[in-house]
Structures are given as structure tokens and as C-alpha cells.
Amino acid sequence: MNVVFLGATKGIGRAVARKLAERGDRIALIGRDVEDLKRSAADLEALGGSVPATIPCDLLDRATIEPALASAWEALGKVDAVVVTAGLFGTQDALEADADMRDRVLTADFTNTVHVCEASAVRLIEAGGGTLCVLSSVSGDRPRKTAYLYGAAKAGLSFYLEGLDLKYRDAGLKTVLIKPGFIKTGMTEGLPVPPFATVPEAIAPAIVRAIDRGTGVAYVPGIWRFVMLAICSLPKFVMRKLNF
Amino acid sequence: MRSVATPVLPVTRNATATSAATRLSGWGRSPVVEGLERIGEDLERLTRDVSLTRGLGRSYGDSSLPAKGGGTIASTRLADRILAFDPETGVLRAEAGLSLFALNRALLDRGWFTPVSPGTQFVTLGGMVASDVHGKNHHEAGTFGRHVSRLLLRAGSGDIVETGPDVERELFDATVGGMGLTGHILEVEVRLKRVNSPWIWSESETAPDFETLAERLVDAGRSWPYTVAWADLLHPSGRGILVKGRWAEPGEAPTTKFTWPGAVAIPFDMPGWAINPLSMRMFNALYLAKHGRRTRTGIAHPQSFFYPLDAILDWNRAYGSRGFTQYQCVIPKESGVAAAAKFARLVRETGGLPCLVVVKDFGPEGPGVLSFPKPGITFAIDLPVTDVTPGLVARLNDVVAAEGGRVYLTKDAFTSREHFRAMEPRLAAFDDVRRRWDPDRKIRSAQSVRLLGDNE
Ligand SMILES: Cc1cc2nc3c(=O)[nH]c(=O)nc-3n(C[C@H](O)[C@H](O)[C@H](O)COP(=O)(O)OP(=O)(O)OC[C@H]3O[C@@H](n4cnc5c(N)ncnc54)[C@H](O)[C@@H]3O)c2cc1C
Ligand SMILES: NC(=O)c1ccc[n+]([C@@H]2O[C@H](COP(=O)([O-])OP(=O)(O)OC[C@H]3O[C@@H](n4cnc5c(N)ncnc54)[C@H](OP(=O)(O)O)[C@@H]3O)[C@@H](O)[C@H]2O)c1
Numbered sequence: 001m002n003v004v005f006l007g008a009t010k011g012i013g014r015a016v017a018r019k020l021a022e023r024g025d026r027i028a029l030i031g032r033d034v035e036d037l038k039r040s041a042a043d044l045e046a047l048g049g050s051v052p053a054t055i056p057c058d059l060l061d062r063a064t065i066e067p068a069l070a071s072a073w074e075a076l077g078k079v080d081a082v083v084v085t086a087g088l089f090g091t092q093d094a095l096e097a098d099a100d101m102r103d104r105v106l107t108a109d110f111t112n113t114v115h116v117c118e119a120s121a122v123r124l125i126e127a128g129g130g131t132l133c134v135l136s137s138v139s140g141d142r143p144r145k146t147a148y149l150y151g152a153a154k155a156g157l158s159f160y161l162e163g164l165d166l167k168y169r170d171a172g173l174k175t176v177l178i179k180p181g182f183i184k185t186g187m188t189e190g191l192p193v194p195p196f197a198t199v200p201e202a203i204a205p206a207i208v209r210a211i212d213r214g215t216g217v218a219y220v221p222g223i224w225r226f227v228m229l230a231i232c233s234l235p236k237f238v239m240r241k242l243n244f
Numbered sequence: 245m246r247s248v249a250t251p252v253l254p255v256t257r258n259a260t261a262t263s264a265a266t267r268l269s270g271w272g273r274s275p276v277v278e279g280l281e282r283i284g285e286d287l288e289r290l291t292r293d294v295s296l297t298r299g300l301g302r303s304y305g306d307s308s309l310p311a312k313g314g315g316t317i318a319s320t321r322l323a324d325r326i327l328a329f330d331p332e333t334g335v336l337r338a339e340a341g342l343s344l345f346a347l348n349r350a351l352l353d354r355g356w357f358t359p360v361s362p363g364t365q366f367v368t369l370g371g372m373v374a375s376d377v378h379g380k381n382h383h384e385a386g387t388f389g390r391h392v393s394r395l396l397l398r399a400g401s402g403d404i405v406e407t408g409p410d411v412e413r414e415l416f417d418a419t420v421g422g423m424g425l426t427g428h429i430l431e432v433e434v435r436l437k438r439v440n441s442p443w444i445w446s447e448s449e450t451a452p453d454f455e456t457l458a459e460r461l462v463d464a465g466r467s468w469p470y471t472v473a474w475a476d477l478l479h480p481s482g483r484g485i486l487v488k489g490r491w492a493e494p495g496e497a498p499t500t501k502f503t504w505p506g507a508v509a510i511p512f513d514m515p516g517w518a519i520n521p522l523s524m525r526m527f528n529a530l531y532l533a534k535h536g537r538r539t540r541t542g543i544a545h546p547q548s549f550f551y552p553l554d555a556i557l558d559w560n561r562a563y564g565s566r567g568f569t570q571y572q573c574v575i576p577k578e579s580g581v582a583a584a585a586k587f588a589r590l591v592r593e594t595g596g597l598p599c600l601v602v603v604k605d606f607g608p609e610g611p612g613v614l615s616f617p618k619p620g621i622t623f624a625i626d627l628p629v630t631d632v633t634p635g636l637v638a639r640l641n642d643v644v645a646a647e648g649g650r651v652y653l654t655k656d657a658f659t660s661r662e663h664f665r666a667m668e669p670r671l672a673a674f675d676d677v678r679r680r681w682d683p684d685r686k687i688r689s690a691q692s693v694r695l696l697g698d699n700e
Contacts, residue, residue: 010285010322036286043325046336047350186284186322 001025004072004082006057006116009033009040011185012135012207013085015200019208021049028072030057031086052076059086059108059116066119073123081131081211082120084113089187095149102149109153114160121164121173129172133211134161138179138219141228146244165216174214178207181224194244196223268317271560272304274567274629274657277690279310279317287323287339291398291428294318296689298424299341299368303375304570305657306690307423312700314688318428320370326350327431334436335393340370340429352546353502356436357491359391361550363602369432375654376421376615380470380489380550383607385437387617389420390610394433399426400682408433409611418677421615423653425692426677441497444470444549446489449539454482454588458581458621462605464488470549473603477592477625482585484603485535489549498543505547505555566629571637572652573644574606577619583647584621590643591625594636601625613674616652624655634658641667653691664695671696 003020005027007013020027021044029037029044029051037054044051053075057068073079088108095102117132124130139147140154158177165175182188182197203220210218219225234242269276281298284290291297296317298308310317320341328337334356336347344358345365351357362377371377376389385391394408395416405427407416419426451457457473464471468488475484547554560568575584591601602624609618627633637658644651650667651659665671675696678685688698 014285014325039325039327042327046326046329189283 001080002076002078003027004030004069004076004079004120006030006059006082006084007086007135008044008083009036011085011187012180012183012200012203013083014040015204016083016085016207017044017049018047019204021045021047024048024050026050026052026076028053028055028075030055030068030072032056032058032060059088059112060104062112062115065112065115069116069119069123079124079127079130081133082116082124083211084116084132084134087113087135087187089150091191092146092149105150106153109150110156110160113157117161117164121168125168125171125173129174131174131176131211131214132164133176133178133207135178135180136161138181138224138228141179142232142234142239144231144239144244145242162217176210176215177217178210179217179219179224179228181219181221181227196221196227268301268309269567270301270303270305270308270657272567272569272629272657273560273563273565274569275306275309275690276567277306277309277312280315281319282316283319283322285322287318287320287341287428287430288398288404290318290323291430292402294428295687296424297340297370297428299371299374300343300366302362302364302367302371303654304568305653305655306694307375307654307656308371309690311688311690311693311698314690320368323430324368331356334438335433336436337394337431337433338369340373340432341368342432343368344372348546349504351436352439352442355439355442357439357546358388359435359437360385360388363551364554365551366554369434370429373420373429373432374422374424375652376610376612376617377654378604378606378617380472380487380604382617383465383471383605384469386607387421387610387612387615388434389612389615391435391437392420392432393435394431395419395429396431397427397429400678400684400687403681404430405681414677415681417611418613418674420610421612422674423614423691424689425674425687425696426681427687439491441492441494442502442546443492443497444489444544444546445492445496445542446487446544446549447539447541448485448487448535450483450485450535452481452483454484454585455581457482457484457486458584458603458605460486461603461621462581465605465607471605475588475601475603477588477601480592482588482592489544492543496543505545563626563628568626568628569633569637569657570624570626570655571640571658572616572622572624572655573640573649574616574618574620574622574652575644575647575649577606577621579620579647579649581621584623587623587640587643587647590640591623594639613670613677614653614668616650616654618650620649622652624652638663653695656691656695659695661695661697 005017008017008029009031027049031037034054034056041051041054055068055071057064088105090101090105120132136158137154139151140158161175161177182194184199206220265278266281267276268279294316295314299320301308323339323341326338344367361379372388376387378387397405405412461473470489473484473486475482575587604622606617606620641663645663645666692698693700
């Protein structure tokens with residue numbers, strides 16, 4: 001498979017890219033630090049993948065998105081999937097206190113991720129179809145006192161991705177919306193660890209399966225589907241009381 | 245209990261966050277200290293202002309723990325990328341947090357294995373260098389450090405230095421086996437070993453008493469690359485099992501596709517009762533009985549040959565809340581098998597010990613300034629921590645020091661500074677290197693405070 005990958009340098013993205021590499025996929029890496037992308041490229045190649053290009057793209061700088069996709073398309077020739085695992089996190093307290101940080105998280109996780117998706121969708125559909133896989137979050141399913149600012153960006157993203165899937169699946173664009181639960185990565189380091197927490201290696205196979213099958217929405221690990229079903233059914237007065 | 249279909253690395257579970265600080269411990273879960281651990285993918289940034297770097301915390305005692313006033317330490321767990329691999333020569337360069345677990349899964353099936361493997365895969369390359377680990381093939385291959393061609397280090401001075409046997413050699417030699425005290429290892433370059441199949445051909449036999457066991461162990465080393473013995477020191481004879489192995493030839497290997505055993509879940513919160521000391525002891529006692537008298541031969545999976553304990557992911561919890569320690573020492577070759585046998589009897593007489601003790605023979609000493617192995621017989625003994633443990637360790641250390649032996653720092657939690665100094669004439673050379681590269685003694689650990697006299 002030929003994949004354009006934004007976010008393969010760390011965390012969940014690193015684990016997913018490794019799974020793809022192990023089966024020999026060709027991966028064009030895009031991200032904000034080309035030197036670091038090259039180190040990830042070496043890792044993926046040692047595992048059996050091939051990385052024909054490492055291309056600068058900063059999720060906080062909209063102007064870099066389209067040129068990066070254009071270069072990636074050129075390097076790969078044909079693209080089967082675009083995978084976006086890049087994202088930013090901020091605690092509720094930090095995001096309330098710091099407007100600049102708020103701006104960055106909302107921009108990276110919603111606005112500019114939407115721009116990446118729009119540009120990718122156009123290209124994939126033009127070429128006859130393909131898969132667009134994006135990491136949103138269970139945090140976008142229901143506002144909670146401790147994560148509604150980050151959650152709002154993810155809610156917007158999930159909303160957008162579901163719409164994209166409704167409109168363009170018949171045109172050949174398979175939108176795969178991934179909703180991870182709590183995963184132990186650099187992003188969540190230091191946060192209190194809730195039940196069902198796991199590591200990227202444990203969910204990467206399920207994400208790759210969702211990409212291969214074109215699954216519309218996938219909770220990873222799967223248990224979070226039921227956890228969120230339960231949380232979404234709680235009445236508002238209960239949510240007001242809960243501190244999680 | 246949850247089950248996850250893919251094998252994943254169990255994370256040392258000590259993240260009971262108390263405000264900002266965390267309770268940190270080594271594999272023995274004793275001692276436990278309060279400290280700040282910083283984790284991330286970018287080691288160069290992570291190590292700018294930390295007092296120590298650790299890997300997966302599989303050292304037993306206090307070598308990977310911060311000194312009291314040591315501030316923050318770095319964990320390499322997420323810095324785990326392969327940076328280069330040459331399939332012609334087997335030379336691999338990687339970030340220091342790459343685990344043996346990941347390396348084995350990436351490369352064994354393609355014909356490459358670590359030149360030296362400890363008894364668990366849940367270790368990092370950085371940890372393997374810092375402890376200068378040995379394996380069942382020490383008599384033939386030496387320690388891990390012998391196969392390392394380059395280390396990229398951040399010295400205590402903050403400088404980033406490329407070292408190797410031919411560049412900044414002093415610093416390199418002190419870092420190999422230096423328990424993280426000479427600098428933060430950022431990258432490791434090592435020559436892997438070519439193997440003809442991923443399978444092991446193994447033979448094992450019982451020996452009626454300790455002398456016979458030790459003699460056969462040394463003897464077996466002449467023709468087998470991998471040898472190890474398990475001695476039953478609760479039994480008056482000190483009887484045991486001798487295990488020998490070599491890589492299988494393609495013709496001997498099973499024709500089925502090689503895979504690593506799957507379905508290993510990450511027990512973040514495995515209940516403490518899953519295994520307990522009683523079941524562990526019974527397991528040990530049955531081990532010998534099950535083997536029987538005859539010689540067993542056959543093909544073994546590398547997982548069961550090299551890492552029998554990895555299947556029980558959280559076995560360190562079996563020893564209860566006070567944790568345990570592993571006492572590992574070497575009785576020098578000059579003292580002869582008789583001295584080793586005498587030591588074995590002492591171990592038995594001190595009493596209250598688990599049944600099985602791992603015994604190995606060591607080949608020549610390597611260049612690592614504080615590297616543990618030297619020619620002789622090594623004993624590794626698991627001890628539950630109780631009020632008598634320090635006294636017990638001191639009694640064993642009296643004998644080891646008198647024989648000219650020494651203890652393995654990566655396992656140690658109870659040796660006194662006096663015993664350590666008596667065993668370590670090499671300490672002055674080590675201190676010289678530290679003075680030169682870390683004039684302000686920024687790097688230190690709970691262990692270096694205890695044994696090397698660093699400030700808290
Ligand atoms: C079941 C089991 C079996 C074992 N069998 C063997 C065996 O057969 N032979 C053997 O030799 N050992 C054995 N060990 C011990 C183990 O191999 C060592 O303790 C090893 O160093 C652990 O690696 P780690 O990555 O967990 O390091 P840690 O335990 O995290 O750290 C160990 C030491 O290395 C230092 N360190 C780690 N990473 C770095 C870095 N990047 N830069 C600088 N310093 C660093 C730490 O400061 C500390 O001093 C065994 C351990 C277990 C649990
Ligand atoms: N971890 C969780 O518990 C969890 C739960 C639900 C959802 N998620 C979502 O899953 C995704 C991955 O999370 P993670 O835990 O793997 O995070 P992570 O370890 O912090 O990795 C984040 C990745 O995003 C990239 N990135 C960040 N900012 C960027 C920018 N401005 N431009 C380009 N790339 C940028 C990073 O690249 P650099 O190497 O350049 O930093 C890195 O590869 C995120 O969208 C996150 O919101 C995570």
C-alpha cells in the first residue's frame with residue numbers, strides 16, 4: 001500500500017507506521033522536523049517498509065499543507081491512503097489559562113486537520129478513490145468538565161469526518177474515523193491513568209485493520225465504544241457532579 | 245482480566261502519581277523512592293538537565309533510581325528507533341531506548357540476534373550497555389560491551405560526545421558497565437550476530453551434586469556457546485540441572501513458520517494474587533522433579549530458552565509488598581570449584597532462601613572499568629526482602645570479598661560501601677573519568693550515593 005503519513009514520528013502514529021512498514025508498505029512521511037522524519041524513515045526501513053520521501057509540513061501553518069501533499073503524491077506516484085495521527089493536547093486548566101495555547105490546540109486539532117483532510121480528499125477522489133484515516137478522540141463524544149476544550153476540537157473533527165464519509169463514500173473516498181481511548185504516550189505522560197489505558201502497540205493493529213477495511217468509525221481499544229455509550233447516556237445533572 | 249491479542253511491552257508499573265512526584269523502583273520493588281521521571285521521544289532534549297537516565301527499570305536494586313536530591317531523571321522508553329541497520333554486516337545503530345523485545349521481533353527471523361542476551365527481553369540497549377550485561381554465552385562472547393562499536397553520550401558536563409573503542413576510549417570504557425554514572429547514553433551502535441535459524445538446539449541433564457554440576461558446566465563451555473545451570477541449594481547435595489544450547493541448523497529447525505508467542509497482555513493492574521510466593525516455590529520445587537534423570541534434547545523456541553520468566557510478566561510481584569533482591573556475585577576461577585562449592589553451602593546454611601539458584605561460568609574480563617564479570621563462577625540468588633536481608637548479604641559479601649570476587653551492581657541493593665570498596669580496586673580509575681567528564685557531579689543515582697559516596 002502507498003501511504004501519506006502525518007504524525008509518524010511519535011506515539012500512536014509511530015506504532016501504526018511500524019505496522020505498515022512491517023508488511024512492506026511505501027510511506028511518504030510529512031511533518032514539522034525533516035531531520036526527525038529522516039530518523040523515523042530509517043526505523044521504518046529497517047522494519048521492512050520503504051520511505052521514498054520526508055517532507056516538511058507544520059500543522060500549525062496552513063500554507064505548508066498543500067505543498068507537502070503535492071510532494072508526497074509525486075514521490076509515491078499512486079496513493080492508497082492518507083493517515084493523520086498528528087495532534088496536540090492541552091489540559092483543561094492550561095487551555096483555559098492560556099489563549100495562545102488554546103489557539104494552537106484548536107487550530108491544529110480542528111481547523112488545520114480539516115484543511116489536510118479537504119486537500120487529501122480532493123486528491124484521493126480525483127485519483128479514483130482511497131482511504132483517509134484520522135485520529136480524533138473519545139473526548140469528542142461527550143463534554144466533560146476536565147477536557148471540554150480539547151474535546152471541542154475533537155468533537156468538531158469527528159463531526160466533520162462523519163459528514164465527509166456520508167457525502168463521498170460513493171465517490172470512492174473511505175473516511176476512517178479513529179477514536180482512541182486513553183493511550184500511554186508522551187502526550188498523556190503525567191496525567192492520571194484511567195481504567196482501560198493501554199499502549200500504542202496494543203491498538204496499532206486495530207487501526208491498520210480499520211484502514212484496510214475502510215471502517216467508518218473505530219474505537220480503540222474496542223471497549224471504549226461501550227464506555228462512551230454509557231457516558232453519553234448519563235443525564236446532565238450527573239455529568240455536572242462528575243470530576244473526570 | 246483483559247487480554248490483548250498483540251504482544252506488547254509491559255511497562256514497569258510504578259506510576260502511582262503523588263502530585264508531581266512518582267514512586268520509582270527497580271524490578272525488585274525495593275527500595276522505592278519518590279522522584280520525578282521525565283519521558284519522551286527526544287532523548288537529546290530530555291537529558292539536558294536530568295541527574296540520571298534509566299531504561300525499562302529491569303535492574304533489581306537502586307541503580308536506576310534518583311539520589312534524594314537528584315531532581316528529575318529521564319526514561320528512554322519512548323526513544324526507541326532503529327537509526328541504521330546494515331544487513332550485510334549486522335551493524336545496528338539505534339536510540340538507547342530500543343528494547344531487546346522489539347529488536348528480537350524485528351530481526352531474529354531475518355537471521356540476526358543480539359550478540360549477548362540477558363535473561364529478559366524487557367531491557368533497553370542503553371541499560372544493556374550501562375550494566376554491561378552478560379548472557380549464557382559469556383565464556384565465549386564476553387559481555388554486551390565487547391560488541392558495541394559506538395556510543396553517543398551526553399556527558400555530565402552537558403557535552404555530547406561520540407565514543408568507541410577507538411575514540412574517547414576512556415569515557416567509553418567507563419560507560420560500559422558504568423551504571424549510567426558517566427553520562428546519558430543517547431545512541432548505541434552494536435554488531436549483531438548472524439544465526440542460521442531462529443531456533444535453538446538444546447540439551448539438558450541433571451547433576452547429583454554441586455561439584456559435579458559446576459565441573460560439567462565449565463566443561464560444557466568448551467563445546468557449547470550457551471550454557472547455564474540451576475542449582476537446588478535447599479537440597480544438601482546442591483544438585484541441579486545443566487542446560488546447554490546452540491543455534492539450530494536450518495536442517496534441524498522446524499519447517500513451520502517461526503513466530504514469537506503471542507497473546508501477552510500488558511498487566512498494568514494485574515492483581516497481586518495472580519501468583520504468590522507459595523505457588524512460586526512450588527513451581528521451583530517441581531522444576532527439578534519434572535526434568536527426571538535422563539538427558540533431554542531437542543529444539544527449543546528462543547523465548548523459552550533465553551527468556552523463560554518473560555511469560556510470567558509480573559512475577560516480581562510474587563514476593564509481596566516488601567519486594568525482593570537478587571544477590572549476584574562471582575567467585576574467581578583462581579579459587580577453584582571447591583571455593584564455589586563452599587560458597588554454595590554457605591548460601592544453603594544461611595537459610596530461608598528460594599530453592600533454585602542460577603549458576604554460570606564466566607570467561608575473560610572485558611575492558612569496562614566497572615564491568616561485573618571476571619573469570620569464575622557466578623551465582624544469582626533471589627531473596628525476598630525481610631529484616632534479615634542486609635545481614636545475609638553482608639555475610640555473603642564477607643566471603644566474596646575474601647575470595648577476590650565481586651557483586652553485580654545492577655542487581656544490588658544491600659551491599660555496604662565498605663564491602664564494595666574492598667571488592668573494587670578499579671574504583672579510582674572510574675572516579676578519574678567521572679571527575680573529567682562531570683566535574684560538578686551532576687550525574688548520580690541512589691546507588692552511587694550508597695556505594696560511591698556521592699552527595700545525596
Ligand atoms: C528476569 C531478569 C533476568 C535478567 N537476567 C540477566 C542476565 O542474564 N544477565 C545480565 O547481565 N543481567 C540480567 N538482568 C539484569 C538486566 O539485564 C539489567 O539490569 C539491565 O541493565 C536492565 O536494562 P533496563 O533497560 O531495564 O535498564 P534500567 O534497569 O532502567 O537501568 C539499569 C542501569 O542502566 C542505566 N541506564 C539505562 N539506560 C541508560 C541510558 N540510556 N544512559 C545511561 N544509563 C542508562 C541506569 O541508570 C541504571 O544504572 C536480568 C533482569 C531481569 C529482570
Ligand atoms: N494518547 C491518547 O491518549 C490519545 C487519546 C485520544 C486521541 N488521541 C489523539 O491521537 C493523536 C496522536 O496522539 P499521541 O498520543 O500519539 O500524541 P504524541 O505522542 O504527542 O504524537 C503527536 C504527533 O503529532 C505530531 N505533531 C504535533 N504537532 C504537530 C505540528 N504542528 N505539525 C506536524 N506534526 C505535529 C508530532 O510530531 P513531532 O514529532 O514533530 O512532535 C507527533 O508525531 C492525536 O491527534 C491525539 O489527539 C490521543
